[in-house]
Amino acid sequence: MQPAHTCRLCGMTTETPAAFCSQCGNALTGAPVATAPKSKWYHNLLVVFGMLVMLGPFGLPLVWKNPRLGRGMKWGLTLVTIAVTVWLVIVTLQIAHTVMNDVTQFNSTLRF
Numbered sequence: 001m002q003p004a005h006t007c008r009l010c011g012m013t014t015e016t017p018a019a020f021c022s023q024c025g026n027a028l029t030g031a032p033v034a035t036a037p038k039s040k041w042y043h044n045l046l047v048v049f050g051m052l053v054m055l056g057p058f059g060l061p062l063v064w065k066n067p068r069l070g071r072g073m074k075w076g077l078t079l080v081t082i083a084v085t086v087w088l089v090i091v092t093l094q095i096a097h098t099v100m101n102d103v104t105q106f107n108s109t110l111r112f
Contacts, residue, residue, distance in 0.1 A: 043068060052077065056085050 006013045007021035007028060020027055041047060043066050051059035063069060063077050 042066075045069075052081055056088075057081055 007024060007026050009026040010021060010024040012021050012023035014022060018028055042062055045066075045068065048059070048062045048066055048069075051062050053059075060078055060081060063074050063081075066074075069077075
């Protein structure tokens, strides 16, 4: 009977001698090969900036959870996002006020 081979990285046990683990691909002889974890799609900087443009302040959790951005960059993006959001709210309110004035003025010219 052959001894069981156990992978030091994932713990998979195999009865047949093999050079690599069939589960994770780690070398069964020598030191375990640590692979760098894959980056998540939402850690991509283009995705983060795109979400900030599309979602505004609702994209800020992507900024703060991103390990590739420094603390200063996170604060900077947060402040810029808040400033742009406040500006857009003010402009929207001004447009709504102007439209309401125009509608009221138009309605006053109608004769029933």
